[in-house]
Amino acid sequence: MTDVLRRGRASLAFSFFAQGVAFALLVTRIPAIQDRYGVSDALLPAFLAAVPILAGVGSVSTEKLVKRIPPSRLLRWAQPVVLLALRGVGAGSSTVELGVALAAFGLAVGVLDASMNMLGVSLQRAYGRSIMLSFHAVFSLGGIVGASLAWVGAHWDLALFVSYLPVVVVLLPAALVGSRWYVDGGAEPVEDKAGGEGGTVAFKLLLPLCLVMTFAYIGDSTVSNWSAKYLQDVLGSSEQMATVPYNVYMITTLIGRGLGD
16 A cells, blocks of 8 residues: 555545544534623524534535535645534624524534545545445544533633634644645556446335435534533533543544444
8 A cells, every 4th residue: 555545544544533623623612612602592593503504505515616626625625614614603602603603613524524535535545445434434433532621611611712623623634744745546457347237226125224324414413513412501511521421422432433444
């Protein structure tokens, strides 16, 4: 395996890690974000729903953009936008600023997720063996780090801006430096021996899998977006304790993903 592929894998793994940290810092501090901006319980679901909806728009747009722009270039600029949007969430003072920051976060996350996984698939083909789950395991590791930092911020009653700024200052330049070694599709691909047979699979055969994935995603989003809010508001836990369930969830996914490949 060439050094180009090794560096490409390491740099992409860091991108997954950085995204795991950023996402965890956002979702585990939702109660603090709500308090900072004075968002009502009635309006909060709209803010939270906007992120995955706009992420979907970003992912679909990426499918069109990669016909003209390499995924590596999209990822190179999407990741800084995600990190800067996270900083914007912590630095704003009005619901309008929060909405703009979350909108930027959602769109950039959609582009980032799509381009990251495109690069991961192309690297997997070049390696000739399964490596995708290792990338998602690194995302889980980033989630553990992010949730732990959120716990520290809640425990010491740090302002969101103070909690987010050091993370952005460290991860943003590191991600930009690492982006130099991303490997787009076509880097030493292994020969496809399967040929074209069986290439067209009837949609009805895929439908059950699609349904399972849909419900799994709903469950995943529920744990991510609402666990901190539920623990703090319904069960009366402390702000720092509300960050723990996501951390535990990421630990279990790290174990499963780490053993997957």
